[in-house]
Amino acid sequence: MTTAPARLPSGLAETLLELQEQSPLLVALFDARDVLCHANPAFREAYCVEPDGLLTWADMMRDNHAHGRGALIETEDIEAWISAVSNRRGKLPYRAFEVDLCDGRWLWVTETVQAQGWMLLVASDITNLRQDNRSLRLAHVRALAAAQTDPLTGLSNRRHGMQMLQDVLSRSEPWPLCIAVLDLDHFKAINDGLGHAAGDRVLCDFARQLQASIRREDGCARIGGEEFLLILPATGAPQAQAIMERLQDRVRKARPLEGPADPASRGYTCSIGLTQAIWGESANTLLARADTALYQAKAEGRDRIFLAD
Numbered sequence: 001m002t003t004a005p006a007r008l009p010s011g012l013a014e015t016l017l018e019l020q021e022q023s024p025l026l027v028a029l030f031d032a033r034d035v036l037c038h039a040n041p042a043f044r045e046a047y048c049v050e051p052d053g054l055l056t057w058a059d060m061m062r063d064n065h066a067h068g069r070g071a072l073i074e075t076e077d078i079e080a081w082i083s084a085v086s087n088r089r090g091k092l093p094y095r096a097f098e099v100d101l102c103d104g105r106w107l108w109v110t111e112t113v114q115a116q117g118w119m120l121l122v123a124s125d126i127t128n129l130r131q132d133n134r135s136l137r138l139a140h141v142r143a144l145a146a147a148q149t150d151p152l153t154g155l156s157n158r159r160h161g162m163q164m165l166q167d168v169l170s171r172s173e174p175w176p177l178c179i180a181v182l183d184l185d186h187f188k189a190i191n192d193g194l195g196h197a198a199g200d201r202v203l204c205d206f207a208r209q210l211q212a213s214i215r216r217e218d219g220c221a222r223i224g225g226e227e228f229l230l231i232l233p234a235t236g237a238p239q240a241q242a243i244m245e246r247l248q249d250r251v252r253k254a255r256p257l258e259g260p261a262d263p264a265s266r267g268y269t270c271s272i273g274l275t276q277a278i279w280g281e282s283a284n285t286l287l288a289r290a291d292t293a294l295y296q297a298k299a300e301g302r303d304r305i306f307l308a309d
């Protein structure tokens, strides 16, 4: 159940703003599209950013990684890293975790997410706290992330996808809720004709297209070899259908396979089974209905969306 937001008595909002400007706490506000809309001086200094109304969280991380400043990001593939972190970012109303900065500081970061998608980030410097169990804790966090992640695409794996689905079905906030099961068309032919590595490149490209098409609060998982799950909270069937149509357009234009062959042959398509959740049903029942819709989309000729009743 949502309660009406508290109204601050006159003058208090200004005081709150002034205080966070002076605070050593890092404070930042991201909108539903993950654009950095506000950052206090401590945040701007730590992450080396200036909010300009356009900068997204992913842009900020790309910049930090490229220039070796702000957040310490140890990866050779920043896009895969962004995908993997996006799987955990903004999915829960509240979470807390640790972040290392390139300058050696160590932050305790909290994220609070509003139903409409706004995210408040507040972080404090905990560099001077006892470090005794730190490596153990970090190893635990990394093991947990690895257990939830598909190593090829960086998306959530099947287990984490099903866990996200069960979580979202048990909450009252995100209704209506839609899910989609997506499967690449004639993928065996790509593998057989161009090799397994080419198939892997197509799978990774598809993962990028998926992530570029969804919002932060949506869930995205690879649940089989060339089968993917999208969870779309607070989305009715017409809106979900429009999102899927845009995704299919992007996929039709994608050309992840280089080479001299006919350009048309280097593209790929996907079929989509879409369904709206019914209050009280289980994750397995919902997934089975989306699977049946996917089967129907394949049977009707592929490269299309089938919406289950």
Ligand SMILES: Nc1nc2c(ncn2[C@@H]2O[C@H](COP(=O)(O)OP(=O)(O)OP(=O)(O)O)[C@@H](O)[C@H]2O)c(=O)[nH]1
Binding pocket: 152, 183, 184, 185, 186, 187, 188, 189, 191, 195, 196, 197, 198, 199, 200, 203, 224, 225, 226, 298, 302
């Ligand atoms: N490269 C690569 N191929 C995979 C991976 N996992 C599964 N596959 C391949 O995906 C292919 C799936 O083939 P099918 O189930 O026949 O489906 P399809 O050819 O896409 O046909 P339709 O789904 O009916 O359009 C098989 O060739 C698998 O070997 C993977 O991680 N990498």
